[in-house]
Amino acid sequence: MNNINKIMVAVAASVLAISAQAxxxxxxxxxxxxxxxxKATGAFMQLKSAKDVRLLEVRSPVAGVAEIHKMEMADNMMKMRAVDSIDLPAGxxxxxxPGAYHIMLMDLKAQVKxxxxxxxxxxxxxxxxxxETIEVKAIAKPLNQATQH
Structure with a gap:
């Protein structure tokens, strides 16, 4: 096997290893x-994991504070609270x-347009x-379009 083929095999193996880790x-x-x-807004998405993992932390440079939150009915009132993590069961x-688990972005540094x-x-x-750290690019939508998600 010549050097170019060895390099190509090594690159292919690296790509497969990275894909397997994701x-x-x-x-x-x-x-x-x-x-x-x-000064605050919510971030929303769908997550699917190949293995049992937990979402432990969220960050965003647009906010001074980012937290995982859950909304639920308690004593006939909708309440929102921060949670430490969310289980992501395999598969x-x-x-x-909105109205369930979500990410709160607080102390916004600028308007999200x-x-x-x-x-x-x-x-x-x-x-x-x-x-594992996952970088997400979320698109900002106005309230009336966001509910049509």
Whole structure:
């Protein structure tokens, strides 16, 4: 095998190794656009993992604070609270959506306008305690379009 073929085989093996490590796929990522002076918004998406993992952390450069939140009915009132993590069972889609689990982006540094691309970083951890960072590009949508998602 000549050197070029060896290099091609090595590159192909690296690509396969990287693909095998990518446990979580993200689809339909979007952020609710804001109005001027609004300091918080939500980010939403669908997550699907090949292995059992947990979503542990979220970050975004557009916000001073990013947290995983859950909305649920309690005592006939809808309540929202921060949670430490979300389980992502192998092979099952988990939807982060309005009125359920979602990502809160707070202390926004600027208005999030319709069409903006908002970077969001997800940190997941497997049962083996290995962490993976996933970079997501979420599109900002106005409230009336976001509900038609």
């Amino acid at each position: 446990q979580v796929t993200v689809s339909d990522a979007w952020v609710r656009a804001t109005v001027a002076q609004q 099952k889609a988990v939807e982060l959506k 319709d069409g903006d691309v908002v970077p969001v970083t997800l940190v997941v951890e497997g049962k083996d305690k290995k962490r």
